[in-house]
Amino acid sequence: MAQTFITHNDSYNVDETFTDPLKVIGHVPNLVDHFANRIVTGNWPFAQDVFAGQKLFTGVQYCPHAHATIKSVDTSAAESMPGVKAVVTYREVPAPAMPRPTTGETSAEIIYQGMCVAAVAATDPFLARAAADAIKVEYDIHPFVVDMDKALEPGAPLAVNGSTSNSSTRVVFNNPSTPPATGPANVDDAMKTADVIIDNVIDNEKWFGTSWASYWSHNTPEPRSATVKWVGGELWVWSGSQNIANHITNISRNMGLNESNVHFISKGCGGAYGDRKPNGEEAWIAALLSKKARMPVNCTFTRHVNATGGATHQGHQKSVIKLGCKRDGEVAAIDAHWYGTSGPIHLQLTYKTDYIRFTSTTVTINVPRTGPFRTVTGMHSCFCSDQIFDQMAYELNMDPYDFRMKVAVTPDRLDQATNRMNGSNALRDCLEEVGKIFDWKNKWAQHKAAGGVGKARLPDGRLWGIGSCYAFNEKGNSDNNRTVIIRVALDGSAHLNIGTGAASSGTHTAVAVVAAEALGTTIDRVNVTVGEAVLAGSGGNQAGSTGTMSNAYGAFEAAKKALGRMMANAATTLKTTTDQLVSENGRIFMKSDPTQFVTHAQAVGSLAIIESGNGAILGMNLKRDYLSWRRGQANTVRSSVADMCEIAVDEETGEIEILRWDMVDDVGRVLFPKGVQAQLNGGMVMKIGVALTGWEQLFDPGTGATLNGNFIDQKNPTPLDVPVDRITAVAYESNNAASVYGGIGCGEPPVLNYVVVHNAFYNATGKRLTNSVLYPARVLAALGKI
Amino acid sequence: MTEEKKGISRREFLKDASLIVGGAAVGSTMLGTVAVASCNNNNNTTTSVGPSGGGRHSLFKVNGIDHWVEIEPYWSLNFVIREKLGLTFTKMGCDRGECGHCTVLVNDLPIYSCMMLAQDAIDKPIETAEILSPDLTNLDGIAKSFRDNAAFQCGFCTAGWMIATKALLKKNPSPNLDQVREELAGHLCICSGIIEICQTVVKIGQGG
Ligand code: FES
Numbered sequence: 001m002a003q004t005f006i007t008h009n010d011s012y013n014v015d016e017t018f019t020d021p022l023k024v025i026g027h028v029p030n031l032v033d034h035f036a037n038r039i040v041t042g043n044w045p046f047a048q049d050v051f052a053g054q055k056l057f058t059g060v061q062y063c064p065h066a067h068a069t070i071k072s073v074d075t076s077a078a079e080s081m082p083g084v085k086a087v088v089t090y091r092e093v094p095a096p097a098m099p100r101p102t103t104g105e106t107s108a109e110i111i112y113q114g115m116c117v118a119a120v121a122a123t124d125p126f127l128a129r130a131a132a133d134a135i136k137v138e139y140d141i142h143p144f145v146v147d148m149d150k151a152l153e154p155g156a157p158l159a160v161n162g163s164t165s166n167s168s169t170r171v172v173f174n175n176p177s178t179p180p181a182t183g184p185a186n187v188d189d190a191m192k193t194a195d196v197i198i199d200n201v202i203d204n205e206k207w208f209g210t211s212w213a214s215y216w217s218h219n220t221p222e223p224r225s226a227t228v229k230w231v232g233g234e235l236w237v238w239s240g241s242q243n244i245a246n247h248i249t250n251i252s253r254n255m256g257l258n259e260s261n262v263h264f265i266s267k268g269c270g271g272a273y274g275d276r277k278p279n280g281e282e283a284w285i286a287a288l289l290s291k292k293a294r295m296p297v298n299c300t301f302t303r304h305v306n307a308t309g310g311a312t313h314q315g316h317q318k319s320v321i322k323l324g325c326k327r328d329g330e331v332a333a334i335d336a337h338w339y340g341t342s343g344p345i346h347l348q349l350t351y352k353t354d355y356i357r358f359t360s361t362t363v364t365i366n367v368p369r370t371g372p373f374r375t376v377t378g379m380h381s382c383f384c385s386d387q388i389f390d391q392m393a394y395e396l397n398m399d400p401y402d403f404r405m406k407v408a409v410t411p412d413r414l415d416q417a418t419n420r421m422n423g424s425n426a427l428r429d430c431l432e433e434v435g436k437i438f439d440w441k442n443k444w445a446q447h448k449a450a451g452g453v454g455k456a457r458l459p460d461g462r463l464w465g466i467g468s469c470y471a472f473n474e475k476g477n478s479d480n481n482r483t484v485i486i487r488v489a490l491d492g493s494a495h496l497n498i499g500t501g502a503a504s505s506g507t508h509t510a511v512a513v514v515a516a517e518a519l520g521t522t523i524d525r526v527n528v529t530v531g532e533a534v535l536a537g538s539g540g541n542q543a544g545s546t547g548t549m550s551n552a553y554g555a556f557e558a559a560k561k562a563l564g565r566m567m568a569n570a571a572t573t574l575k576t577t578t579d580q581l582v583s584e585n586g587r588i589f590m591k592s593d594p595t596q597f598v599t600h601a602q603a604v605g606s607l608a609i610i611e612s613g614n615g616a617i618l619g620m621n622l623k624r625d626y627l628s629w630r631r632g633q634a635n636t637v638r639s640s641v642a643d644m645c646e647i648a649v650d651e652e653t654g655e656i657e658i659l660r661w662d663m664v665d666d667v668g669r670v671l672f673p674k675g676v677q678a679q680l681n682g683g684m685v686m687k688i689g690v691a692l693t694g695w696e697q698l699f700d701p702g703t704g705a706t707l708n709g710n711f712i713d714q715k716n717p718t719p720l721d722v723p724v725d726r727i728t729a730v731a732y733e734s735n736n737a738a739s740v741y742g743g744i745g746c747g748e749p750p751v752l753n754y755v756v757v758h759n760a761f762y763n764a765t766g767k768r769l770t771n772s773v774l775y776p777a778r779v780l781a782a783l784g785k786i
Numbered sequence: 787m788t789e790e791k792k793g794i795s796r797r798e799f800l801k802d803a804s805l806i807v808g809g810a811a812v813g814s815t816m817l818g819t820v821a822v823a824s825c826n827n828n829n830n831t832t833t834s835v836g837p838s839g840g841g842r843h844s845l846f847k848v849n850g851i852d853h854w855v856e857i858e859p860y861w862s863l864n865f866v867i868r869e870k871l872g873l874t875f876t877k878m879g880c881d882r883g884e885c886g887h888c889t890v891l892v893n894d895l896p897i898y899s900c901m902m903l904a905q906d907a908i909d910k911p912i913e914t915a916e917i918l919s920p921d922l923t924n925l926d927g928i929a930k931s932f933r934d935n936a937a938f939q940c941g942f943c944t945a946g947w948m949i950a951t952k953a954l955l956k957k958n959p960s961p962n963l964d965q966v967r968e969e970l971a972g973h974l975c976i977c978s979g980i981i982e983i984c985q986t987v988v989k990i991g992q993g994g
């Protein structure tokens with residue numbers, strides 16, 4: 001697969017602050033050695049790797065019931081087992097994944113299978129698990145509900161004792177909020193002007209505008225794990241975290257420690273994708289056990305506990321959408337109702353209309369807790385909303401490409417939820433570019449000539465289909481405070497410390513590249529330490545595709561401050577003013593005479609320079625001087641992505657084969673090419689997992705238990721599932737974002753559009769599959785074969 | 787806590803685990819049955835002799851070095867390699883034969899070390915990912931290619947892929963893409979570097 005980038009300079013939106021020719025950005029060919037070597041080899045210290053041979057191991061007893069109350073816990077058998085050094089129960093560890101007793105009470109409510117009830121530290125993990133199994137727990141078992149639709153039925157069991165309902169509904173927005181001077185007064189009136197309506201009621205027989213997105217475990221390759229050691233009254237923790245500052249706060253509160261006495265080191269998150277954002281009870285459990293046992297303790301959740309109660313999950317989502325369009329494709333109105341165990345985003349960002357109502361019903365059921373996944377909940381949101389638009393194109397007898405171009409949000413539009421300007425044409429640009437790569441127009445014509453929807457076949461007799469999809473992605477979150485510290489040493493080399501966790505190997509290099517560019521030095525003179533909040537005060541959330549944007553901004557600001565001091569020293573030495581100087585390749589020289597220079601080492605002087613910068617997400621795609629953005633504010637950046645896919649459907653087996661899958665993703669500016677390409681390709685594989693291989697957690701309706709809490713039955717793609725040579729992922733440099741050097745991150749959008757396979761499936765078969773995973777059995781059922 | 791030593795049995799160790807056959811992680815139910823059935827032939831409720839209780843020392847030949855280790859009969863090879871020898875490049879992702887992160891070579895064959903009892907590896911030549919990178923400042927061979935082609939992200943799975951690649955290239959020095967996909971099918975990379983990894987292994991075979 002070729003590594004190509006499409007560069008496009010938007011005339012309306014380039015931030016002039018960063019238009020100088022760049023020396024380092026985009027020019028570093030490989031990951032920087034001093035961290036890449038350690039990560040690639042296995043030398044990078046994950047939580048399980050520290051204190052080899054010197055630590056105790058943890059076994060966890062978890063509740064097998066979906067809804068119960070703990071009556072009693074008897075740990076005596078476990079305590080007398082060989083090798084056992086300490087035992088704790090939920091009463092001592094009030095962690096989020098453990099039941100929370102009300103103060104002074106000894107009983108507590110279990111609200112999903114897999115909540116941890118007690119834990120044991122022992123000399124090896126096998127003994128620890130055997131001892132944990134020996135803990136006797138008595139429960140009062142309650143009725144439960146693990147199906148979202150059933151939870152909404154009258155008389156359904158309550159998921160939480162004492163609650164009055166399993167759901168709550170609110171209208172999130174209803175635009176226009178006041179009737180406009182001309183045109184329909186509201187969504188209902190606007191819907192009446194539509195020529196074609198797809199509605200869950202009126203189209204019940206054909207396809208009913210409802211989509212069901214599956215529930216799945218984050219399936220992190222590194223299980224949740226923490227190793228802790230007490231040194232005097234101070235606690236040292238090695239654990240993966242995507243929000244170190246938050247983890248420190250939680251641990252210190254629960255242990256009764258000053259935050260300054262908790263040292264948290266997070267070198268790697270082992271493919272966390274959101275799972276390491278919440279509180280990290282593995283560290284709390286290990287800390288309490290370690291305190292009792294007076295030894296370092298590792299707490300690693302088993303794969304099953306990780307897949308059930310120990311970690312977070314992507315929640316169910318279900319959409320019921322009514323969409324009305326004019327004959328020419330213009331959207332008359334959207335009336336969307338969302339149901340879910342996690343919230344939707346995106347719908348209002350992608351499509352152009354003034355009339356949109358968005359109602360949301362949150363539903364509580366007895367399944368393990370949910371948390372943000374890559375794109376937060378965006379993959380599911382996109383799945384739940386896109387099929388109805390794709391279907392509308394067919395209802396209007398339009399090429400879906402043309403329909404998408406017609407209804408895509410334009411740069412001048414305000415976001416319907418926030419009233420902020422969109423400001424980018426990248427959604428259309430990405431669709432246009434992927435259309436060229438895929439050769440959509442020709443393929444569409446060929447497909448029609450071969451019989452069109454449900455009839456076109458390949459020479460081998462299988463059904464043949466093509467699909468398209470696009471989405472806007474909003475990156476950012478409510479917490480973008482990130483402290484980055486820079487130390488420019490006496491030899492002029494720079495070391496940056498970032499307090500956030502690193503999700504991927506590209507983080508270090510992207511930050512190093514930005515710092516080198518800002519300082520005017522070479523990449524080999526910059527080192528980056530990630531995940532040691534001991535030094536860097538706050539790391540903020542490593543989430544929302546904000547790692548590059550926010551950390552790079554902190555690095556940029558810290559480097560610019562340090563360079564300012566070096567420039568002042570250089571100006572004194574060269575008897576000039578700083579505006580006459582420029583910094584490049586580790587030297588500060590006169591613009592007028594480059595032979596007059598000082599090295600960075602000379603410019604530092606006799607004391608190392610230490611400065612800090614605050615990360616910020618500059619936000620939106622608006623042209624603005626970077627200094628005018630206020631740091632510490634919640635903000636977001638938009639980016640776009642478009643996919644096209646070609647599939648073959650075997651009617652005998654229900655198997656779907658990917659013949660080709662192309663994607664173009666707007667990444668702003670490419671800071672580090674190989675890192676960007678790796679993120680894009682990784683997203684493609686993840687989409688295959690969600691759409692095709694069975695990344696879906698199943699619950700036993702009789703017991704509420706997870707049926708597939710492992711890697712095989714809840715399957716991520718293996719190489720056999722990935723048609724490596726039929727995938728093309730291309731970065732599109734819209735270069736229109738007010739972010740550091742225009743880079744807006746690339747982690748999230750590549751995973752958004754798994755629904756493109758469903759759209760191709762309709763094109764191939766004439767059937768809509770409204771569940772997210774296209775298992776062969778579901779395919780055969782949709783085709784009426786079983 | 788009591789110091790009385792009872793240990794746990796080999797059967798318990800394997801009871802909910804599935805077993806690896808060839809390269810591919812498939813069909814947990816069927817393979818799990820195989821694992822349990824094989825345990826029935828060795829209904830060994832061990833009275834173990836603990837490391838501090840004067841047990842036996844066994845020879846582990848790892849990366850060309852002899853290590854004498856006092857083991858428990860229920861310990862996995864993964865546990866011994868990581869915790870007793872301190873060779874932590876080999877990871878533990880699932881402890882049940884599903885992910886491939888724990889792969890080591892035993893007699894040149896890629897083995898899930900979480901699924902092999904340490905006592906079954908005594909005296910056999912074992913290679914771990916450490917052997918691929920003796921000098922962290924100067925990578926070469928498979929590790930250098932994986933680095934230069936960005937065939938890793940979080941890095942948790944990478945050592946497993948790389949050591950399996952060593953075995954693959956020994957068997958087939960110049961595999962094509964489909965052979966790579968087939969041979970490395972027992973590995974997961976959730977991040978996912980699968981595209982880069984497969985392309986990198988093909989490249990290595992072509993001398994690139
Ligand atoms: S840890 Fe051994 S296969 Fe996953």
Ligand code: FES
Nearest residue numbers: 939940941975977
């Ligand atoms: S690099 Fe993270 S799982 Fe493979």
